[in-house]
Amino acid sequence: SQQGEEDPQALSIQEGENATMNCSYKTSINNLQWYRQNSGRGLVHLILIRSNEREKHSGRLRVTLDTSKKSSSLLITASRAADTASYFCATDAGNAGNMLTFGGGTRLMVKP
Amino acid sequence: DAGVIQSPRHEVTEMGQEVTLRCKPISGHNSLFWYRQTMMRGLELLIYFNNNVPIDDSGMPEDRFSAKMPNASFSTLKIQPSEPRDSAVYFCASSTRQGATQYFGPGTRLTVL
DSSP states (O other): OSSSEEESEEEEEEETTTTTEEEEEESSEEEEEEEEEETTSOOEEEEEEEESEEEEEETEEEEETTTTTTTEEEEEEEEEEEGGGEEEEEEEOOOSSSSOOOOEEEEEEEEO | OOOOEOOSSSEEEEOOOOOEEEHHHHEEEEEEEEEEEEEEEEEEEEEEEEETTEETTTTTSSEEEEEEEEEEEEEEESSSOOOOOOOOOEEEESSSSOOOOOOOOOOEEEOOO
């Protein structure tokens, strides 16, 4: 079963606008990660936020984590056409081994 | 660093044939994961290994699927016999420690006719 569920499933915006994607999860976590997948490619890690952190930035990316609500958001500011991709959240629930549980993803389209 | 290497990149086969997918993880990574991705089911974890030992294969759909990791630098995922519903993109990923970033390979696009 999927631990993380992204919302919305699909998002279409104009270049220059901000894009916000949300992720909800069910159990307590050690950390939450966001990945990006371009069409026909493997997933690429974007950013990791630990359970004791509330906000993290990386370039045009801003991630927030609310452990009380079991939710996270990924904000991409000043979007570009090249940001068009699917974005996945993944949670580390401290299982035995190094397993991450991925959500269903948000398909982002940025129109030039 | 070459990253995670998967072969073949594309495989087209006929129903009933055996399919073997290969993966070389990043050197020094001690965890390896096999995923399957389809439009209908999204990204599914099939099996993962720690230090070459299978930890959880509960995601392997049927006995037709098997995976091995004979050493730290090589893993295979085998489907025998293959069926059209096995058509998907199969990804291999590796990581260094619990909860760490996973590095994905480019995937193998499998089509079973």
